Amino acid sequence: xxxxxxxxxxxxxxxxxxxxxxxxxxxxxxxxxxxxxxxxxxxxxxxxxxxxxxxxxxxxxxxxxxxxxxxxxxxxxxxxxxxx
Numbered sequence: 001x002x003x004x005x006x007x008x009x010x011x012x013x014x015x016x017x018x019x020x021x022x023x024x025x026x027x028x029x030x031x032x033x034x035x036x037x038x039x040x041x042x043x044x045x046x047x048x049x050x051x052x053x054x055x056x057x058x059x060x061x062x063x064x065x066x067x068x069x070x071x072x073x074x075x076x077x078x079x080x081x082x083x084x
Contacts, residue, residue, distance in 0.1 A: 009053040016046035037077070040070040 020042030027035030047063040 009049055013046045013049040016042045016049065020046070037070075037074060040066070040073060044070055 020039035023038040023042060024035050027038065044063070044066045047059075047066045051059045051063045053059075
């Protein structure tokens with residue numbers, strides 16, 4: 001099993017968070033259809049990277065919350081497109 005330094009994992013996690021914010025800014029015109037789901041994907045990746053460095057219950061809870069929010073937002077976006 002290969003273990004990566006904690007600093008590298010934290011840097012990669014921060015890069016994913018920044019990529020998510022960038023996705024929101026870049027896709028501002030089409031925020032609901034592309035920007036928000038893309039940002040949530042990056043934030044999920046950041047949560048999973050943090051989870052891989054320490055398997056604490058707080059890390060698991062954060063990752064599970066991001067997954068739940070991603071699912072709820074995707075579902076509500078899908079419903080709003082159907083009504084339009």
